Amino acid sequence: MKTIIFRALLFCFLLLGKINASLYAQYDVDSLKRVIANPKLHDTARLTNIAMIIDNLYEDKESERYNALMGKIAQKHLNESGLNSELKKKYTMYLAAYYNNISYAMENKGDRRALSYLQKSLDLYRTVEAYDEYYSSLVSKGLLLYRQKREREAIQCYFEALKFFEKNPKENADGISYVYSNLGVLYGEQDLFKESIKCLKKAIFYLDSKDTKPTLEDALQKAGMYYNLGAAYAARKEFRLATHSYRQAFKFAEITEQRSYQCYVLCKLSDIDLYFKRLDAAEEKLMKAKALAENELSSCGVLVALGELYFTQKKYDKAIPDLKEGLRQAIQIRNRNLEMEACHLLYKSHKAVGDTKAALAMAERFHQINDSLKIYENRKELKVQNLKYNYEKRDLQHRLEAQQKNYIVYGLSALFILLTVIVFFVVKNYRQKNAIAQFEKNELRQKLLRSQMNPHFIFNSIDNIQSLIYNQKPTEAVNYLTKFSKLTRQILEYSNENYITLEEEITMMENYFAIQQLLYNNKFDYTIDIPDELKEEPLLIPPMLTQPFIENAIKHGLKDKITGGRIQVRFYFKSAKLYFEITDNGKGFAQQETDNHKSLALKITKERLMYTSGNIDFSVKIENQTDTENKVIGAKVSFEIPYLYEN
Template structure:
């Protein structure tokens, strides 16, 4: 159902000046007052209304909550034939919720909402929608500089949609837009232009793109223009930027019209055509635009006046741009504004402010890397403050009641407080003991994992040497490429006590592919996960499964030149996660007859499992 793919995270960068003639809340009242109307019809009515509205319409939050409350209620209560249908509306709710959080640069809540959306889409057996949500996740990850994760995710989704290019052209274009932006961030402007050109070609060939299609087309033109500007191909830059401006004028998006004028002005600044740049910048502020777009325009105005050596005006616009960007969490604009303010105030001789801006810019350079940690800390602080207030209120009430009651009640209250104090003291002591034991176990886990990683790396290097010695150069290169990727995963997870099941499965696939190359494709393998398992929600110690798989290959399939099979399965039973590896060879019994053989990895893994089972 295409409706569910109409809600990408466009709220990150889009704001259309469209308004409904009638309040959607008013128009939906009749729907909800109709007791005979089925709940799925009500949900469809809300989803359709959301689809027709601008992404930043202030009523969207209320409408989305209305849809989410009803969908979640029915999802939890109706386990019949409509369960999957309700799951799909829950998924849409969380997808939209992720967009709202993304607009506020709230990384933890954004990613949590999108992951929940992906899980529910998969549960509803809607793989296209799940992969479309993956692209939204990649888009957001790229905006908080988590490029490595973003690239892996977007290519995974792109691979899915390219299985049916004809019917998934819009989805492929959306993925390409994300890649184009990332290539631009990396400074690979030619590659960015290549992807943007594909997007432009696709949407220009469509007879009637929808609003999202026009937005993607306009953005592709603007991004191409920016890339041409960086390559100093100013003629091509102006051509693309003017085409993008025309698209956003057509759909009434005043915010991105402002962006287009600012980008055109930037070209003129590069060419030292300051009067033309000033005229374009004035146009960028003609309309009532959003605060982030206003921040962008003010920073660009500041850049213009700095280039014109009108440092007083530059300071005025840059200060306003910095304030707006700080209020709206626009880190990139804060970096630009603080750097220019440092240079401007140095020229003005205002060394105190120049030093302040220098320090601010220095802090902002790495701010994007710690944004997620700051959000998590803020959440924990809010939770702590709430619990502290609740406890203080409870204690105050107890004191007030004790003062009003007679001596017996007072003594009882004192006794109760003593008992409670003793209980909390006892519980606190027990918790400290548990924490100490947990920390010791975590240190031991890291020690065991650090022993195991060299064991695996040593074996892999020996394998590469064998391939080179046997003059299997191509196999050695393939093996080395996969080995380097797997080594990176192992090193990244070495400091982690737990990783998600999805990350463990990715390492399993890489490891099996490496072993398949090593053993001249003498065996096939499969990795199956039961449908009910949410791989992002289950965590386990890293590299826990690898030694068992290694034994199955080295000993279970020992002596088999062809036709070997390795099957890895994950399933749940009675609330526990089970891991199973099977082969069609001799099995462990035959291999264990070699009494002189000792598996170091298996011994380490058994000890790690022993620590966790305790």
């Protein structure tokens, strides 16, 4: 379900541009062509009409021909000497528009030079202080950088443009809305769905706040915004809100007669049906979506969605052909997210039919794509940029308010105010440094958490995989590799989160147990007990609190066991508090080793408990288990886990 959501968050921004030229045509192109053919027409008027022709042409080649004419006329006049400042600014702006149009055409063809031409346009706008056009083009630059997977630079462009637009929000509602839309997509791409929802709601708010009458272009923008909003809600499993948002997106897609948009929305609604096992309803929506698909992106999305549906129904003879064609189209249109999802589903489908070689090839391709996305680094950059932006915004607000006051009082009063302002900014600067320091401290804490994946565990796992391959056991090797890869990815991903669901913690725990059983030749069994009432509670807990104690029980508690080891994990409520308990049938704590790794793990866990809850009285209870003759027959560890309700 989760990988499907990645696909959702990208589509509307990958199609920006001339999605449907008929939406914007307002002038008779033939009449405009006759106007510019008049030899007595002044070149400034000729350029105005050429720009309108370009905006209303459907044929790319003809559009490129008129754009070349616009650039030629503008450049000719800029080479002349003695131009007054007004004419120089006009011709410069038309030349900038010329480079902007070249950039757009190149991007549509996948030509990476598009960015350099857009930069030429930006430089020209800046030379004549055309800041509205400059910052609008800066958002376009951010989008190009984002498409090239240069997310850090894209983020900087978005926030720089946003600071300019928010100086006059009433006149720049379109620009603010567009920036927040792009940020919403970028946050969603990095799994920061709460922030994504905030940005997308702001984008819709600013679009609705415009004084002008809504246009078809506004409706088209809203279709994309509501679509991405639905995807973010679906990622958080808030399916009622997700369904409402998708239906809003479908409504605006119908208004603008965008068949592809309708296709995407139906795919997403089918994902929700699939999640709730409404398989017939999901297939019905996907068949409608297939009929609506009118380009490779929409066709690819439907094929991958159908592949997942057929895989769920165990119709592998249908799933594999659809997924292979979806993968081919994803590669052709350079959509890494759809490519990754198709690989993952093909891996599972090939594995289900016993084609181990094909399954392993798809698994390797999936991990190569996944590793290239650099999700962790982009999350960090988003947080730093957001922190910096909020600080600078408050700083700017303060200075704008200060300018409205009358400071021309007596000399002593002026000195006092000056000192006050200096102190204010010193304090502001101090607080900002503290905020960044706290952020870096939290980053260090996450690195300490990732240290729980100790090298011995990694190397032993790799050795075991290698041994299974050498012993010609490909099925077991793929199974082991899958579990090890999933566990590694879970630990790295969850270490960046303050809270995860109890279900996610248990899934990670089961993966860890399964790998440890393989590492220790199945010398122990385990059980995880959760009361039914606890399963129904939408609880969020700090990630990986339990892993050090599971490792300790296996590595130390069961050290001398060759077979017959038992570990029992239990979660339970007591007096409205959530507790974790782990017991083993080893030799108890008196005979266990105490090494640096164990000490560090226990220390970090206690610090995290106190840090998360703000309660310094948290403690970990450690005791031996004894029989009727007071003989040690095992060990037990228990402690309270701070939790939140998901809603």
